[in-house]
Amino acid sequence: MPTPPSLKAYCLCLIVGSPLGALAQEIIDTETHRLEEVAEGIYFAVGNGALYTMSNALIIERDEDVVVVDTHITPAAGRALLDSIRVVTSKPVTTLINSHFHYDHANGVPAFGPDIEIIGHEVTYQKLTGDPANEHTYISSLTRFDNTVNRLEVELDAASSNAERRELQQQLEFWRAHVAAQDEIVFTPPTITLRESMTLYRGGREIQLHFFGRAHTGGDLAIFLPEEKIVFTGDMMLGGVSYMGDGYVSEWADTLQALKQLNFDLVLPGHGPGFRDRSRIDNVQAYYTDLTEEVSRLKALGFSADETASRADLRQHADTLGISQLGANLEAVQRMYNLMDGRIE
Numbered sequence: 014m015p016t017p018p019s020l021k022a023y024c025l026c027l028i029v030g031s032p033l034g035a036l037a038q039e040i041i042d043t044e045t046h047r048l049e050e051v052a053e054g055i056y057f058a059v060g061n062g063a064l065y066t067m068s069n070a071l072i073i074e075r076d077e078d079v080v081v082v083d084t085h086i087t088p089a090a091g092r093a094l095l096d097s098i099r100v101v102t103s104k105p106v107t108t109l110i111n112s113h114f115h116y117d118h119a120n121g122v123p124a125f126g127p128d129i130e131i132i133g134h135e136v137t138y139q140k141l142t143g144d145p146a147n148e149h150t151y152i153s154s155l156t157r158f159d160n161t162v163n164r165l166e167v168e169l170d171a172a173s174s175n176a177e178r179r180e181l182q183q184q185l186e187f188w189r190a191h192v193a194a195q196d197e198i199v200f201t202p203p204t205i206t207l208r209e210s211m212t213l214y215r216g217g218r219e220i221q222l223h224f225f226g227r228a229h230t231g232g233d234l235a236i237f238l239p240e241e242k243i244v245f246t247g248d249m250m251l252g253g254v255s256y257m258g259d260g261y262v263s264e265w266a267d268t269l270q271a272l273k274q275l276n277f278d279l280v281l282p283g284h285g286p287g288f289r290d291r292s293r294i295d296n297v298q299a300y301y302t303d304l305t306e307e308v309s310r311l312k313a314l315g316f317s318a319d320e321t322a323s324r325a326d327l328r329q330h331a332d333t334l335g336i337s338q339l340g341a342n343l344e345a346v347q348r349m350y351n352l353m354d355g356r357i358e
């Protein structure tokens with residue numbers, strides 16, 4: 014008896030072992046991506062390591078067109094995403110949504126051409142029309158990638174076996190390709206902005222965009238599909254603690270409290286695998302609240318940001334977040350000091 018297509022897809026899912034469990038209807042492996050079909054016509058796009066993508070994207074097929082949330086780290090990675098979209102649909106991509114302004118989510122935008130509509134929070138617009146090339150988070154990423162290439166060159170020189178040399182050579186080519194791809198970056202701001210919320214109804218799909226308050230940046234959007242009960246959270250909610258270098262740690266727990274009011278049963282984050290367990294949100298909320306209290310307490314005792322970063326005790330989060338050592342992220346603490354002292358807003 015021939016296998017019906019839907020059952021075949023389900024079987025493939027079982028064989029591949031989807032981290033999303035039964036809701037992932039099918040896994041499609043393209044040259045550069047793993048596309049997890051998390052609901053009919055909705056694909057969670059994760060780079061497979063063929064080139065550096067850094068962040069996740071979401072592909073939402075509508076009756077006549079396609080909406081894409083986030084575009085990876087470079088135009089080259091954005092083009093790879095577009096090629097992967099072509100594997101599942103020939104419909105035109107008409108609309109992009111930026112979850113936030115960070116380079117690793119927004120710099121693939123030019124791959125989608127000059128006529129694309131780009132929706133983002135007004136803070137995302139401000140950041141991308143301000144001085145994005147000199148944003149400290151972007152600058153430090155450039156340094157990090159250069160350092161990686163330099164380190165691999167040194168290691169390759171010192172390699173003692175052919176196998177090791179081959180492995181290092183491959184890594185070096187991967188990172189050199191990424192560094193070269195950065196030359197093509199053209200920061201591209203949203204063409205439409207929102208401040209609180211917006212809903213797209215075209216093409217048989219409801220797509221809600223929500224700003225619930227400041228968190229990972231000043232303009233994080235949650236992209237919510239009410240019918241499918243799926244939320245794409247960008248970096249405001251990852252599987253664990255997010256990067257805090259542009260964050261608002263003292264406001265973050267409240268923002269996540271508002272996020273939890275949405276009726277979703279699957280969270281798709283900007284990095285790492287999707288998850289269903291809402292207690293993960295509770296866990297990071299507790300962390301951001303405790304970090305705020307601990308940093309305020311140590312600051313009031315007169316400690317510098319450096320001292321506070323090494324003394325902060327968040328080990329009560331060992332079981333839930335694996336924080337077993339004394340200390341907190343220095344960049345986060347410095348930013349919290351700057352915010353508390355009114356040096357930044």
Ligand SMILES: [Zn+2]
Binds near residue numbers: 256
């Ligand atoms: Zn980010």
